[in-house]
Amino acid sequence: MSEIRTAFATFSEMAIVPTSSPILPRECPVRLHLHLISDSTGETVSTVARAVVSQFEDVVPVEHVWFFVRTRNQLEKILPLIEALPGLVLYTLVSPELRHILQERCRILGIPCVSVLDPVMNALAGLLGSAGKPQIGRQHAMDAGYFSRIEAMEFAMRHDDGQLAEELDEADVVLVGPSRTSKTPTCVYLAHRGIKAGNVPLVADVPHPPVLETLRRPLVVGLTVNPELLAEIRANRQKLLGVRAGDRGRYGGDYAELPRVRAELVAARRLYARMGWPEIDVTKRSVEETAATVYQMLQARKRPEVQALVGAIDPPAPVDT
Numbered sequence: 001m002s003e004i005r006t007a008f009a010t011f012s013e014m015a016i017v018p019t020s021s022p023i024l025p026r027e028c029p030v031r032l033h034l035h036l037i038s039d040s041t042g043e044t045v046s047t048v049a050r051a052v053v054s055q056f057e058d059v060v061p062v063e064h065v066w067f068f069v070r071t072r073n074q075l076e077k078i079l080p081l082i083e084a085l086p087g088l089v090l091y092t093l094v095s096p097e098l099r100h101i102l103q104e105r106c107r108i109l110g111i112p113c114v115s116v117l118d119p120v121m122n123a124l125a126g127l128l129g130s131a132g133k134p135q136i137g138r139q140h141a142m143d144a145g146y147f148s149r150i151e152a153m154e155f156a157m158r159h160d161d162g163q164l165a166e167e168l169d170e171a172d173v174v175l176v177g178p179s180r181t182s183k184t185p186t187c188v189y190l191a192h193r194g195i196k197a198g199n200v201p202l203v204a205d206v207p208h209p210p211v212l213e214t215l216r217r218p219l220v221v222g223l224t225v226n227p228e229l230l231a232e233i234r235a236n237r238q239k240l241l242g243v244r245a246g247d248r249g250r251y252g253g254d255y256a257e258l259p260r261v262r263a264e265l266v267a268a269r270r271l272y273a274r275m276g277w278p279e280i281d282v283t284k285r286s287v288e289e290t291a292a293t294v295y296q297m298l299q300a301r302k303r304p305e306v307q308a309l310v311g312a313i314d315p316p317a318p319v320d321t
Helices: 002-009 043-053 072-084 096-109 118-128 144-158 165-170 183-191 210-214 227-241 258-275 287-302 304-310
Strands: 017-022 030-038 059-067 088-092 113-115 173-177 197-201 219-224 279-281
Touching: 030 043, 030 072, 043 059, 043 088, 072 096, 088 096, 096 113, 144 183, 144 197, 165 197, 165 210, 173 183, 173 258, 173 287, 183 197, 183 287, 219 258, 219 287, 227 258, 279 287
Parallel strands: 030 059, 030 088, 088 113, 173 197, 173 219, 219 279
Antiparallel strands: 017 059
């Protein structure tokens, strides 16, 4: 990629910002160049590319992201790179002129070129009977949704790890669970969808905030995990923090020992059952999957018609007595 960087160093227009990085690196035999072209931030086309390529285990993809491409001159500077490193071209361009130039050049070169939004736009236009009005970067507009996401992110940061517990009734969602059950990253992920989420840790021998049992507005969700996995995660946490045998404090002592971990999880699940809080086992779930499950629960609470969808979630296992 040094040749590409050298070539672009001579370009006078700085609106084109190239980046090259492997997507989901694998030990695979096929190397695929992905040219991702956008007239905005490139977030949409990059997300689609990663989602699709992740389905192919025999591919080593390399991204070449060209964003804020809004003039013919900018596009003409990219085309030689596409020719030099042929692969797949994915784009989100509004300008009919730029779309035509890119498609025609790729046709001549024999390089597949796909507009990632066209199939969805065409389907929606057919359903609504309207062609819509394409506009660059419309999804990034600083509208009410944008400010809602910013507010939700600030809320998640202020109400992380049990902070400002007295304000938790302002939340949409409150996650509770023992240490290292992915409460914080799940709250941050939810915040990106405009959901105000706080979290409260359940610590052995430390009473949880009394306000937790009086919350009425937010959806309170308990998180649990396989005890062996949690003990391993905590042991790794101790190593990262440099905790040594005999150290005390929150992450010292028997923090990562399996008997304590088991006891914490049992106590947590008893609390969930007593309070009637829904429970999610995060053992085999990514943060995104956990957040999606919480989001479905929240939607079911607001919209009873989606309750059947949430009901498909596996019920929690019986609590040990």
